[in-house]
Amino acid sequence: GAVVSQHPSWVICKSGTSVKIECRSLDFQATTMFWYRQFPKQSLMLMATSNEGSKATYEQGVEKDKFLINHASLTLSTLTVTSAHPEDSSFYICSALPANEQFFGPGTRLTVL
Amino acid sequence: QKEVEQNSGPLSVPEGAIASLNCTYSDRGSQSFFWYRQYSGKSPELIMSIYSNGDKEDGRFTAQLNKASQYVSLLIRDSQPSDSATYLCAVRAGSYQLTFGKGTKLSVIP
Numbered sequence: 001g002a003v004v005s006q007h008p009s010w011v012i013c014k015s016g017t018s019v020k021i022e023c024r025s026l027d028f029q030a031t032t033m034f035w036y037r038q039f040p041k042q043s044l045m046l047m048a049t050s051n052e053g054s055k056a057t058y059e060q061g062v063e064k065d066k067f068l069i070n071h072a073s074l075t076l077s078t079l080t081v082t083s084a085h086p087e088d089s090s091f092y093i094c095s096a097l098p099a100n101e102q103f104f105g106p107g108t109r110l111t112v113l
Numbered sequence: 114q115k116e117v118e119q120n121s122g123p124l125s126v127p128e129g130a131i132a133s134l135n136c137t138y139s140d141r142g143s144q145s146f147f148w149y150r151q152y153s154g155k156s157p158e159l160i161m162s163i164y165s166n167g168d169k170e171d172g173r174f175t176a177q178l179n180k181a182s183q184y185v186s187l188l189i190r191d192s193q194p195s196d197s198a199t200y201l202c203a204v205r206a207g208s209y210q211l212t213f214g215k216g217t218k219l220s221v222i223p
Contacts, residue, residue: 091154
């Protein structure tokens with residue numbers, strides 16, 4: 001299957017700081033990428049759909065000013081968690097669609113102290 | 114509202130048995146169906162996709178789709194302890210977005 005990478009794989013930060021997570025499609029171009037969040041023992045929650053060259057589409061209840069998404073190229077989307085707080089600690093996963101099938105990156109575990 | 118329902122489990126099967134995972138969906142316009150496997154602490158991994166009624170086999174895995182009944186299932190033959198994971202059913206109805214079920218936790222007992 002297609003390869004999607006994420007960086008970093010884990011990050012620990014202090015409350016109030018911002019964290020940027022990168023998502024790259026390594027062997028295909030992705031006009032659309034998705035950002036999910038998963039809390040322990042819970043299901044995947046779609047946060048936003050990232051579209052290359054245009055604004056992201058956020059799901060209801062997701063603060064667009066807190067979770068900044070930039071999809072500046074066909075192989076890179078970034079998610080910035082601004083002014084992170086402990087309740088933002090979670091597993092953040094991106095995914096992309098090379099064709100009809102959606103592939104996930106390995107995820108980024110964020111811990112906010 | 115589009116819904117995808119799965120039994121949360123845990124589903125326990127002995128090693129070598131057939132594990133049967135089930136999923137129902139509410140949107141009759143759904144066209145694409147997927148099964149993902151997620152190990153604890155890892156991201157989901159695509160294991161099967163199915164688009165038309167009937168069975169699709171890939172190794173030890175068989176996906177079954179019945180659009181009339183709005184039902185999709187995954188059979189795992191000769192279950193192995195390494196198959197122990199949470200299995201997510203996902204459905205797409207035209208747009209890019211997938212709707213996920215909450216997953217069924219499978220435990221294969223040696």
